[in-house]
Amino acid sequence: xxxxxxxxxxxxxxxxxxxxxxxxxxxxxxxxxxxxxxxxxxxxxxxxxxxxxxxxxxxxxxxxxxxxxxxxxxxxxxxxxxxxxxxxxxxxxxxxxxxxxxxxxxxxxxxxxxxxxxxxxxxxxxxxxxxxxxxxxxxxxxxxxxxxxxxxxxxxxxxxxxxxxxxxxxxxxxxxxxxxxxxxxxxxxxxxxxxxxxxxxxxxxxxxxxxxxxxxxxxxxxxxxxxxxxxxxxxxxxxxxxxxxxxxxxxxx
Ligand code: PGA
Numbered sequence: 001x002x003x004x005x006x007x008x009x010x011x012x013x014x015x016x017x018x019x020x021x022x023x024x025x026x027x028x029x030x031x032x033x034x035x036x037x038x039x040x041x042x043x044x045x046x047x048x049x050x051x052x053x054x055x056x057x058x059x060x061x062x063x064x065x066x067x068x069x070x071x072x073x074x075x076x077x078x079x080x081x082x083x084x085x086x087x088x089x090x091x092x093x094x095x096x097x098x099x100x101x102x103x104x105x106x107x108x109x110x111x112x113x114x115x116x117x118x119x120x121x122x123x124x125x126x127x128x129x130x131x132x133x134x135x136x137x138x139x140x141x142x143x144x145x146x147x148x149x150x151x152x153x154x155x156x157x158x159x160x161x162x163x164x165x166x167x168x169x170x171x172x173x174x175x176x177x178x179x180x181x182x183x184x185x186x187x188x189x190x191x192x193x194x195x196x197x198x199x200x201x202x203x204x205x206x207x208x209x210x211x212x213x214x215x216x217x218x219x220x221x222x223x224x225x226x227x228x229x230x231x232x233x234x235x236x237x238x239x240x241x242x243x244x245x246x247x248x249x250x251x252x253x
Contacts, residue, residue, distance in 0.1 A: 003208050005037035005224070005251045006164060006231035008125065009238025010065065010093060010212075013044055020047040024054040026241035030248070031059055037231070037251050040091055041238070045079050052088035063091025063125070066099055069112035071120070081117045092117050093233075095127045095151055097170045107150035115154035118162060125164045125210070125233065126151045128191070132171035140169075141190050148191060149198075157199060165191060165209045166233045172213025174235060181226045184211045188228040217246035224250055 015023065020043055031039065040061045043051045051062045068078035084092060094117065095110040110126075117124045128147035130140045144167065155163060167187050172179050179187075188209050195204035211223050212233030223229055231251065237243040 003206065003230045006040070006208050006210060007037065007248055007251050008040045008042065008063075008091075008166075008210065008231070008233045009244055010042045010096070010233055010235050011044060011239060012065065012098070012235060014239055015043070015047070017047060017050060020050055021054055023239070023241055023244075024051060024060065027060060027244065027248075028055075028058050030241070030245045034059055035248070035252055039248065042091070042093055048084065048089050049087045061091060062089045063093060063123075064089055065093050065096065067092050067094070067113055067117055067122070069109055069116055071116060081113075081120050081122050085120055085122060089122075091123045091125065093127065094124045095147065097127065097129055097168055097173055101131075101170065107147060110147075111150050111153050114151055114163075118155060118159045121162075123162045123164070125166050127166045127168050127212070127233070129168040129170050129173075129213070135169070135171065140187060144187060144191060145194050148194060152198075157203070160199065160203055160207065163207065165207060166212050167191060167209060168212035168233060174214070176214050178214040178216070178219050178223070179211065181222050181229075184223055184229055185226040188226070192228060215247060217243055217250070220247040220250040221253065 039059055040063055042063045042065050055062050064084045067081040068075055071080050071082050094113050099105045128144045130143040134143050169179050192204050208230040210231040210233045211229045215232045215234045216237050
């Protein structure tokens, strides 16, 4: 089954107002109205509305990098899925390794966020990935399967069409050491086989699994050529149009 490719740029806590606007206009200038694959950017919260306006009428969709597990109330410093949707963004990253490892988010809280986001119509990208120690200890498959199972626990079968998965080995994020195509392919197969076992082969074959972790213009084509790698979640290289555009071009080929 052919799945539409998906390239997403996670800006993390980078850029300013002018930088965000400049980057989107540089991307718009290079992208046709329908490039044949999906493109999304994930700006910091303060620039979400700017990004939504700057992307209007283009093929670029906009998402937030996180959301609260609750929809409203006394949660100082949190941002709700409702607010994200209200600003016109349609996507959200959940379970990113920095949320898990820097901010201590557990599988339980990530599952609550999945339920909350999907419940109001946001399209999440659920990220999973092992640390270097876990890989060295032979626990990669156990870790990603636990994160997958817990993250999807509250998700109804009918909601799965709104979910994208991303395999992001923690040791590859921001390190310049990407997973090899073989390593990515192996974990993508593990994830897809688990989806087939839990939700049926047709559902598993319809879901997109992105790879993330030090994706660059140099390695994008070889990673995207792996069967089962349906796109990329790009951090550092998504901040600079001269790097992100060649990655988008690799997805187009
Ligand atoms: P990186 O980040 O491309 O800078 O390694 C990827 C990510 O965190 O999504």
